[in-house]
Amino acid sequence: MFVAKRKDGSFISLLDWKTREDVEHLTKGEQFFCPACHRTLQLKHGQVRKVHFAHMNDSCNASSESETNYHLEGKAKLYESLLHSNDKTTLEHYIPSTNQRADVYTESGNQKYAFEFQCSTIPKSEFSKRTQLYESSRIKPIWILGKEKLGNIQPQMKFSPFQWQFLQRHTPRSPPYILTFCPKTSIFHYIYPTFSFNTSTTYISTATSKVWIENPNNMTTPTPSWKEHFLHYKKKWRYVYSLYKPQHLLRKFCYAKMNIPLSLFPAEIGLPVPSFYRIHTPVIEWQAWLYFDSIFHTPLHSIIHVPTVIQNFKRRIKNSQITIRELPLIKAGSYEDAIVEYLNALVSIGALKRETPIVYRKIKKELPFSSLEEGCKQDRIVLEYLMHIIQS
Ligand SMILES: [Zn+2]
Structure with missing residues (x-):
C-alpha cells in the first residue's frame, strides 16, 4: 500500500515523495495506520518506488492480495496515468460502505470508477463478490489484468478461465475486450477475442493506448485470418x-x-x-x-x-x-x-x-x-x- 492514515487523521501517500531519503526523513519515528482496518502499518523500504506500507501480519479485510513489486509498480503507474487525464483520481481509495479499497478510483461526470489492477489469481467467487460490491455502491469496476499475468500478446492466445473473467464490454454494441496494463511501458492493451476454436486457441485483435479509454473504437489491428x-x-x-x-x-x-x-x-x-x-x-x-x-x-x-x-x-x-x-x-x-x-x-x-x-x-x-x-x-x-x- 502507498496510502496510510497518520495519527492526526490525515492521509499520507508515499507517491508524493520522489526519493527514498525524503520518505525516510519525513516519516522518521511516525506511526501509520491502515485506512480500512486501522491496524498499525509498517513502512517497508526497498527501491524508491517500492517503499510501501504493509500490515504487520497479512490480515486486512479490505485487501486480499499480498503486494508484489509488480503490483505496487503497476498501481503507481496506473494512478499516474489516470491522474494525468482526470484530476479527480485517488490512489487506494477506501470505500467504507463495502469495506473495499480500490487500487485507483476516479470520477468522470456522474460516473464513478474503481480500478482493480489484478496480478494474482483470485477465486471466481471473490472476483464476482468484489464486482457486485462495487456495483451495489454504484461504482463501475474496471478490472485490469497485470500484463505480466497475461504474458506475450500474440495473434493466437490461450486464455485461462481466470483471464476470461476480465472480458468486459461497456456498451451493448461495442465488442468485448480484456484490458491489461503494463507498468514498464504505462501502456493499456485492449485485447479483443475474435474467434475461439477451443479452450486453448483464441484469435485476437488488439489495440494499445497510452491513456485509459472506456470505449475504444476504430483502433484495433486487423484480425489475422484464422x-x-x-x-x-x-x-x-x-x-x-x-x-x-x-x-x-x-x-x-x-x-x-x-x-x-x-x-x-x-x-x-x-x-x-x-x-x-x-x-x-x-x-x-x-x-x-x-x-x-x-x-x-x-x-x-x-x-x-x-x-x-x-x-x-x-x-x-x-x-x-x-x-x-x-x-x-x-x-x-x-x-x-x-x-x-x-x-x-x-x-x-x-x-x-x-x-x-x-x-x-x-x-x-x-x-x-x-x-x-x-x-x-x-x-x-x-x-x-x-x-x-x-x-x-
Ligand atoms: Zn488494513
Missing part, C-alpha cells in the same frame, strides 16, 4: 479428436441417434458466431449437440422452434455436456445470443430459413458423407461461403 487454421483444426477433429475420450458421449449419441460416425458430422457444424466467447465448450462440440438435438432429425420443410432449441441446449448445460462461461463484467445478453447467431449462420449458408424471430424452417438436408475427405471438402465450401456472405 480460416485456414480453423479448417485444419476441423480436419483434425474429424480424423483424430472425434475419437478421443472426451468425445465419448457425443460419439455414442451421434452413432445411436443419427447412425453416422462422429467423424462424418455435417459441415453445418462448427460455424463462427459473434458471441462465441459466451460458451466455454469448443465450438464444434456445442454446435454438434445443438444440431443433433434440434436440427438433424427435423424433416425437410418442417419448422424449428427456437424456444425448443434453447430448452434442449439448457438440458445439455444441466448435464454438463456444454459449459457456459461466467462473465461478470458483461451485463447485456446471454449465451442464448450464440444459439440464435448459429441459427442465423445456418440461414446464411442456406440450410435454414428464418420466418419469425422464434421460427426457422429447415430448407436443405445435410449432405451425407461417405468419406472424411468429402467432409473436409464440404467444410471448406461452407466456411468460405459463410465468410463471403459475412464480408459482403
Whole structure:
C-alpha cells in the first residue's frame, strides 16, 4: 500500500515523495495506520518506488492480495496515468460502505470508477463478490489484468478461465475486450477475442493506448485470418479428436441417434458466431449437440422452434455436456445470443430459413458423407461461403 492514515487523521501517500531519503526523513519515528482496518502499518523500504506500507501480519479485510513489486509498480503507474487525464483520481481509495479499497478510483461526470489492477489469481467467487460490491455502491469496476499475468500478446492466445473473467464490454454494441496494463511501458492493451476454436486457441485483435479509454473504437489491428487454421483444426477433429475420450458421449449419441460416425458430422457444424466467447465448450462440440438435438432429425420443410432449441441446449448445460462461461463484467445478453447467431449462420449458408424471430424452417438436408475427405471438402465450401456472405 502507498496510502496510510497518520495519527492526526490525515492521509499520507508515499507517491508524493520522489526519493527514498525524503520518505525516510519525513516519516522518521511516525506511526501509520491502515485506512480500512486501522491496524498499525509498517513502512517497508526497498527501491524508491517500492517503499510501501504493509500490515504487520497479512490480515486486512479490505485487501486480499499480498503486494508484489509488480503490483505496487503497476498501481503507481496506473494512478499516474489516470491522474494525468482526470484530476479527480485517488490512489487506494477506501470505500467504507463495502469495506473495499480500490487500487485507483476516479470520477468522470456522474460516473464513478474503481480500478482493480489484478496480478494474482483470485477465486471466481471473490472476483464476482468484489464486482457486485462495487456495483451495489454504484461504482463501475474496471478490472485490469497485470500484463505480466497475461504474458506475450500474440495473434493466437490461450486464455485461462481466470483471464476470461476480465472480458468486459461497456456498451451493448461495442465488442468485448480484456484490458491489461503494463507498468514498464504505462501502456493499456485492449485485447479483443475474435474467434475461439477451443479452450486453448483464441484469435485476437488488439489495440494499445497510452491513456485509459472506456470505449475504444476504430483502433484495433486487423484480425489475422484464422480460416485456414480453423479448417485444419476441423480436419483434425474429424480424423483424430472425434475419437478421443472426451468425445465419448457425443460419439455414442451421434452413432445411436443419427447412425453416422462422429467423424462424418455435417459441415453445418462448427460455424463462427459473434458471441462465441459466451460458451466455454469448443465450438464444434456445442454446435454438434445443438444440431443433433434440434436440427438433424427435423424433416425437410418442417419448422424449428427456437424456444425448443434453447430448452434442449439448457438440458445439455444441466448435464454438463456444454459449459457456459461466467462473465461478470458483461451485463447485456446471454449465451442464448450464440444459439440464435448459429441459427442465423445456418440461414446464411442456406440450410435454414428464418420466418419469425422464434421460427426457422429447415430448407436443405445435410449432405451425407461417405468419406472424411468429402467432409473436409464440404467444410471448406461452407466456411468460405459463410465468410463471403459475412464480408459482403
Ligand atoms: Zn488494513
